[in-house]
Amino acid sequence: MAAPTEHAEVVCAVPEPAETDRTDPQNTADTEPGDPDPDPAPDPDPDSDEDAGEPAAPRVRDTPEDIRLEAIANSVAFHPSARVVACGDVDGDVYAFSYSCTEGETRELWSSGHHRKSCRSVRFSPDGGKLLSVSKDKALHVLDAERGALLTRIHKAHAAPINALLPVDENIVATGDDAGTLKVWDMRKGTSVMDLKHHDDYISDITVDQNKRILLTASGDGTMGVFNLKRRRFELLSEFQSGDLTSVAVMKRGRKVVCGSSEGTVYIFNWNGFGATSDRFALKAESVDCIAPVTDSIMCVASMDGFIRAVSLLPNRVLGCVGQHVGEPIEEIVTSADSRLLASCGHDQLLSFWDVSSLAAMTVSDYRKRKRKGGRLKALSKKALGDDDFFSGLQEEPDKKEAGGDEEDEEEEEESDSDSDSD
Template sequence: MKLARVYYKYIFFSLSAGEMPGVSVAKDSDTEEDGEENDENEQDEEPDEPKEPKIRETPEDIKFEAIVNTVAFHPTRDILAAGDLDGDIYVHSYSCVEGGNKELWSSGHHLKSCREVAFSHDGEKLFSISKDKSVHIMDVEGGKLVKRISKAHSDPINSMLLIDENLFATGDDSGTLKVWDLRRGTAFMEMKQHEEYISGMAIDHDKKILLTTSGDGTMGVFNIKRRRFDLLSEFQNGDLTSVAIMKRGKKVACGSSEGMIYLFNWDGFGATSDRFAVKAESVDSIIPITDSILCAASTDGVIRAINLLPNRVIGSVGQHVGEPIEQIAKSYDGHFLASCAHDQKVKFWDISSLSAITVSDYRRRKKKGGNLKSLSKKAFGGGDDFFSGLIEETEIKKPEEKEEEEEDSDSGSD
């Protein structure tokens, strides 16, 4: 009996410890309930849903390894091309979705600095010019080099203008203008009327009158239909850096290294009809936004929106803080302006609201030293880009601060 009691004690102890082989030990009810609750909690915890991509007002900046000299938008797609100081060309797709910018391809065919890029009117080809005196034509889809004109000029090429699907013009550092016909593969017009580099070109709606600006301070007028030179304007102070046709073809605006905008009447190219100071170090690149409003980029790093007749600096579109801007371009849909500068970045600016701006013939007298009005969230204080100490100008005034209105003294006529 004593042995039996010892045996039963051994069985009881073994069952409690769960050590007997082949015998399942039941869990107590509390442990089972805890396990069920844990299983239910695991089922209730769903995996985290992917976060929706952040939508920005403008695409993100594109950073490059060298200073970007030139930038151009595709005529129908969200694609941008840029050429840099090393002679490399990059083509990116751009998007307002954060992280949406993507490099599509790049080209290193130029031996020296790439000075201008431009998409063909159908968007299938990309043209580029370089300090190495060559013209390259590439396929937009894959970046394949389609045509190379290795010695297009005797001097480095500085500017280019695509006229139509067959014709384009180039201007070099010595002041020589050439107009090319792709069907022939050669230049059918070559003239040297400027004493300095050709900085910019524009052509009228009829593709007949080609205008050039030069470092010699003059604007050149060429009739490409009749293949002749018409005239040079009078000399202006400083270099003429850029040119744009405004007011439905009735006016021509030229930027200047002296920070001036010069206006010419159409068919009155010999002398300026008006001029006004932008209060910028130099107006290096201008682009029409509407018939009356243009954007002007300067070496002080600021992009200004300017109304013509009445002549008024409307405000700031954006800036590269303390960095000279080389060129600006407008997107095909008119929503964005792109700018490239010495900070090795291409930046995007929202200009969609500029087309709705109307400028009165009367203006309020501003306090001396007043700041530029900010025309976008990223200009002068919004987002990541800002000038320290510059505050957006406000239209709200204290009652005691009365402002006098004066008639606009701008000269010139529409």
């Protein structure tokens, strides 16, 4: 087998001794028989020669690289089956990216500038073939998810700027606006089949039960709305809560509904008991702006303080910090279809990815430990500790108690933050 080119070059670079050195009497007299060569040529390192011709393998990370955006993104969504994520920004642009845990392989697929004002929400259709978006310009757009081409535009879908969006199935879409109006659309006809206004302020979020029968809305007026999709009618409003209700999600296999609030409290409702809360959980956070369920009992919540917290529901516990947009409010968080990744977008113009796969295996004890005064959030991943990307000096785990210390002080039961922990 012929030697590699670079190996051959190294061999040729070794100089041959001059002929005069072999016969020059002076050289013969200065060198004793058996003495080592005064200036031997270094042997080429075969290992280094072989490695020199092979490019370094790309680094494989725990999460995809963060994506730097041109403007603040208001919304982010995962494709239901492909490794694709989409976002909409304050300039009205919509972007789609393919993501990978291998460095250098995350790339932009397409961008769309069809909205004239800020894009407030983006969502993939259940089959992933379409991407829907709503905007401050009051329009509802349907894009081809693969190419970004505009398929459908409902120019004046609402009389007020649209703030919330939820594809219920392939044909039914729900939207909510800044004036508190909920509309449900049949996209086959391009017309609304429900047009109801029962909130006095903006609709911040919409969700639906597993059977696609009951729509739930969270509103800035402090109430949760309940709407019957099948009968196309309004059911009821919950009692007023303190602060704006900013998000809503169904948990505990449909038995519980949780709402986040601008006051940093999570309100818990029993299914079919929507009139009044059954429980509430005050987080030590500025707000609970968005909620992303990870399991039936564990969710991630994001706040204006930039932290993404993992929270257990019944028993109510803050488990730790999943990640952070350092010092910047977070607009939205969402989990991937397999619940292994969480994506977030914040005012730092970053689209970030976090590993939440370990949350599914966590068990939460009913026994509550007292945290140290001034104790920090427990970091639930290396990236949250600052070992990756732009993080440094992030919240670390509380120091372990010194040997011989009184552990009872550490494990005292603290005062309950909730009304009850009963399921």
